[in-house]
Amino acid sequence: xxxxxxxxxxxxxxxxxxxxxxxxxxxxxxxxxxxxxxxxxxxxxxxxxxxxxxxxxxxxxxxxxxxxxxxxxxxxxxxxxxxxxxxxxxxxxxxxxxxxxxxxxxxxxxxxxxxxxxxxxxxxxxxxxxxxxxxxxxxxxxxxxxxxxxxxxxxxxxxxxxxxxxxxxxxxxxxxxxxxxxxxxxxxxxxxxxxxxxxxxxxxxxxxxxxxxxxxxxxxxxxxxxxxxxxxxxxxxxxxxx
Amino acid sequence: xxxxxxxxxxxxxxxxxxxxxxxxxxxxxxxxxxxxxxxxxxxxxxxxxxxxxxxxxxxxxxxxxxxxxxxxxxxxxxxxxxxxxxxxxxxxxxxxxxxxxxxxxxxxxxxxxxxxxxxxxxxxxxxxxxxxxxxxxxxxxxxxxxxxxxxxxxxxxxxxxxxxxxxxxxxxxxxxxxxxxxxxxxxxxxxxxxxxxxxxxxxxxxxxxxxxxxxxxxx
Numbered sequence: 001x002x003x004x005x006x007x008x009x010x011x012x013x014x015x016x017x018x019x020x021x022x023x024x025x026x027x028x029x030x031x032x033x034x035x036x037x038x039x040x041x042x043x044x045x046x047x048x049x050x051x052x053x054x055x056x057x058x059x060x061x062x063x064x065x066x067x068x069x070x071x072x073x074x075x076x077x078x079x080x081x082x083x084x085x086x087x088x089x090x091x092x093x094x095x096x097x098x099x100x101x102x103x104x105x106x107x108x109x110x111x112x113x114x115x116x117x118x119x120x121x122x123x124x125x126x127x128x129x130x131x132x133x134x135x136x137x138x139x140x141x142x143x144x145x146x147x148x149x150x151x152x153x154x155x156x157x158x159x160x161x162x163x164x165x166x167x168x169x170x171x172x173x174x175x176x177x178x179x180x181x182x183x184x185x186x187x188x189x190x191x192x193x194x195x196x197x198x199x200x201x202x203x204x205x206x207x208x209x210x211x212x213x214x215x216x217x218x219x220x221x222x223x224x225x226x227x228x229x230x231x232x233x234x235x236x237x238x239x240x241x242x
Numbered sequence: 243x244x245x246x247x248x249x250x251x252x253x254x255x256x257x258x259x260x261x262x263x264x265x266x267x268x269x270x271x272x273x274x275x276x277x278x279x280x281x282x283x284x285x286x287x288x289x290x291x292x293x294x295x296x297x298x299x300x301x302x303x304x305x306x307x308x309x310x311x312x313x314x315x316x317x318x319x320x321x322x323x324x325x326x327x328x329x330x331x332x333x334x335x336x337x338x339x340x341x342x343x344x345x346x347x348x349x350x351x352x353x354x355x356x357x358x359x360x361x362x363x364x365x366x367x368x369x370x371x372x373x374x375x376x377x378x379x380x381x382x383x384x385x386x387x388x389x390x391x392x393x394x395x396x397x398x399x400x401x402x403x404x405x406x407x408x409x410x411x412x413x414x415x416x417x418x419x420x421x422x423x424x425x426x427x428x429x430x431x432x433x434x435x436x437x438x439x440x441x442x443x444x445x446x447x448x449x450x451x452x453x454x455x456x457x458x459x460x461x
Contacts, residue, residue: 008330158411161387164387165390
């Protein structure tokens with residue numbers, strides 16, 4: 001049983017070590033090692049999708065059984081998961097069992113909690129992350145036999161927030177993202193509405209080639225691999241309205 | 243604009259300082275529910291409001307809309323006297339260029355506006371001007387992701403714990419020109435956010451003097 005001091009020192013050493021990690025995978029490896037010590041076996045770092053968004057586009061990183069992610073997304077469990085609902089209402093971390101739902105009136109909520117157990121997630125702990133501009137996200141951890149007490153929860157809370165931030169900054173290097181020009185922002189915004197380059201040209205009264213140039217420039221600044229990725233990053237960073 | 247108020251020029255701001263104590267009472271005692279700060283006279287004033295305190299008060303015309311408070315760590319600080327257990331892993335920062343930051347506030351009507359960004363920018367601009375390299379402070383943990391979004395470098399000093407029913411942590415904040423430029427870019431702030439009226443003196447100079455006096459007493 002780790003001593004009280006060890007939780008603190010362990011957490012702060014882990015947090016300081018994060019800065020040296022340069023890839024999402026290395027951060028996830030470090031998180032696995034650190035959170036395994038508390039009995040966690042699954043990790044997900046994700047934004048909460050609004051009704052028009054899908055979970056898949058909001059996930060920053062995860063170590064989940066592939067089969068469970070398939071089931072979770074195919075069934076749109078994110079819409080009925082009591083933990084997701086709860087994390088929108090609180091800034092405090094919580095055990096999944098503390099997320100209220102009525103098993104009688106909400107059978108789908110009961111279903112997602114029950115099926116999670118099949119994939120090793122009998123219990124879990126969620127760390128809500130709310131930023132200044134309304135973005136809601138979380139680090140959610142699952143496992144079977146968890147070491148959860150006042151001190152370990154405080155350690156997990158702190159480590160969770162810092163891990164999320166490290167991954168966020170690796171995926172979207174900060175300085176670039178905020179230098180989108182107004183035109184680049186407009187092009188991405190229309191692109192998020194499903195408009196083609198030609199249509200955007202018509203709307204903005206500019207040449208289609210120019211639209212494509214703005215889109216390419218925005219993708220580069222955002223560090224996006226394609227148009228969809230660019231839109232996802234822009235929404236996540238609140239550069240455009242979802 | 244954010245007014246720099248210290249011992250050198252507070253005679254120009256006595257009314258504003260008084261008013262801001264009442265605003266602090268409304269926000270911290272009533273709204274946030276920090277019962278320990280409640281006072282019968284409706285003024286939220288504590289042991290760290292004195293001649294050594296620096297206030298960065300956001301004012302629109304003559305109206306106070308927000309603020310920050312800074313206090314030298316060469317004097318006994320809140321972290322040391324009230325919350326030392328929150329800094330039990332890394333220890334309590336102290337030095338002439340390290341100041342304690344507390345009582346960040348924005349009045350209700352201005353909370354969705356650019357004001358928070360200006361208040362955050364004012365901290366870095368002011369500290370860079372004065373040669374203050376770090377701030378220390380105790381804050382609710384829900385502030386961490388918000389500060390991280392502004393590209394603040396925040397180093398935890400210990401594990402969070404419940405204070406008046408809110409998870410709270412102690413940290414030190416690195417002052418940086420990069421953080422300042424990021425905040426200004428995010429909120430489209432151009433130029434300085436600070437106003438300096440009346441006499442000014444070197445705050446780090448005064449903190450160094452405090453350090454010298456403490457060393458002299460000890461020997």
